[in-house]
Amino acid sequence: MSQTHRATADDRPRSRRRAPSPKRGRRLRRGLLLGLLVVLLTGGGTAWWLYHGLDSNLKDGAVDLDRALGDEKNRPARQASAGDAVNLLVLGSDSRAGDNAALAGGSTDGARADTTLLVHIAAGRTEAVAVSIPRDTLVTRPACTGRDGTALPSADRVMFNSVYAQAGPACTAKTVEKMSRVRVDHLVEVDFAGFKEIVDAIGGVPLTVREDLHDRSAGLDLAAGTHRLDGTEALAFVRSRKGVGDGSDLGRIGRQQQFMTALLTEIRRQDLLGHPTRTYRIADSLTGSLTTDSELASLSALVDFGRSLDGIDPAAMETIMLPVEYDRVDPNRVVAVEPQASALWRAVRADEEIPASARRSPANGGTPAS
Template sequence: MTDQTSSHRSDGTPSRRAPKPRKRRRGLKITLGILLVLLLAGGGTAYWMYKDLDDNITGVDIDKALGEDRPEKLPTTGQNLLVLGSDSRAGAENQELGGGGAVSGARSDTALVVHIPEGRTEAVAVSIPRDTLVTRPECVKSDGSAMASAERVMFNSVYSQVGPACVVKTVEKMSGIRIDHYLEINFAGFKDLVDAIGGVTVKVEEPIKDKASGLDLTAGTHKLDGTQSLAYVRTRHGIGDGSDLGRIGLQQQFLLALLTEIKSQDLLGSPTTTYKIANSATKSLTTDEGLASLTSLSEFARSMNGVDPSSMETIMLPVAYDKQDPNRVVAAEPQAGDLWKAIRKDGTIPESAKKSPATGG
């Protein structure tokens, strides 16, 4: 069973920002850790706000859905987190993330396997191109029905056809890596987050004009509002060869710029702004059951106090254009295998595993 639900093709790269001294970079911790302290310290109304935000987060029981047939956990204290950016072109919130037709057009546009090594001082994020052809394992939908295994299906079709638990299972099967946590951001909802923080600044190297997404930017620095940001992470026709690999680079750049902007906000000085940001963020968030509360998210964030988002290495899964269908890509070997092996062993990723034949390296 081959999925051809999208006519999209596939290209991308990382982005960095300069580190700042002391007061460790908090990234997501700013909206979680500091927020948690602010809300709990107030009591009364603060507790009501905390409960309100807590209820915004959607939880998915990944462990129950996957059972025992999974890779072994890392022999160290390292962690692996699957981050998905989901999207509904209808503009509606995803109704049911368990799978099947209930998602009503929602799909996964971005997938990152974030590896946090033992010691929590650095991290690497591996992007999986949405047009990668993979073998989807047998999975169970949210309604209890089974979806048979299938070869040569597009990676992003797994989310829309079966749901997030099957995406986790697919990643585990293709990589041999145990996914400890799952975190999903709804792009259609996160534009409210961007507006809440007053926009996100990005640097555009070349003009982008994409009629499909509506994005029209000249080369240079731009501060994007929520609507423009949504078009920015969706665009692909106006960059590079018009394939999906170019969009990966834009999405990586934007997510780092978003973290930078959140970090720069004076959240302690404005509880109202903090609540607006946190409300927008949590409404756009789906996690595994182990992270499905502000308390759990905050504890997880505190465990990563030493990780600097600005030094996170973002690389793309090495891929090559498929010989049968040049509009699709497949994992390139031995590079992809070497990459997953390094992560499984909590080791250093070889330079050869960071090069993708589909982009000329």
């Protein structure tokens, strides 16, 4: 893992039990909601078209998780004891189709889940922990329906990000449920092109790096210091692997987590209430780049869900990695390590503090898995 992220993670308090920050927590969602209302109410006959456009963005490609994941008795139970806790699966896809071709390194067939986070939002919705699942992790894929509509039987020792390539986001959610026994309540997917547009729509994201970062293949060239990254630079930062840190996918996860925190913090910092045009532009970029589960696939549902998270401060959100070790048969792959992985998932299911033992990953030399 890179020195940059270790320094960031070491500075972050480990306890998830923090007092909420209601004023800071309300700025983005109120700004987004009220800003949209200003646009819609002053738009006359155009108002319906604007709202319908944003709403249609979300409905396109929405995933019916309940239908796709099958019989309720074969899924992890909802944890009644966890109150209003909720689990959100976030996928960053590297599809080579359309606008993504140039960003993803050329047009090729298929797509992969380049980034996968299971975000557990604790009861009370004032705290959250994001668990990164390394894309090179070997997992058991449950029986699914492939992208071409054919039946895929269960398979052992498949690379985690290949599940998305072969069977799409619903099967990825099913795989996460199988490996963790954690219920996936909601799904959000964003592609490369959409990620770039979101960063550009908010005017870039400030980020501090502790060492020079150079990766010609990803187009990354940053000197140590603080920068405001535009969409292209941000994409290079989160995708970079060669010649940065230890050059591993595990090190890249640290940079992705660092940028995610910076992005959410910057969105909340901006006074969108006073800029309805910018608010609409951000909303258009956001809704146009997202694929969600069917329960979130409307503007009103997404805004309501966002408002329920007002009390969470992104800067205080925990970001950790699934504890893994290098596979003994294929050293280019990793596997979940026990008992750390089970301890992590058990804490998530019970909505409890992540134990210290679950924060350490042998693949990172025993350093905290974050």
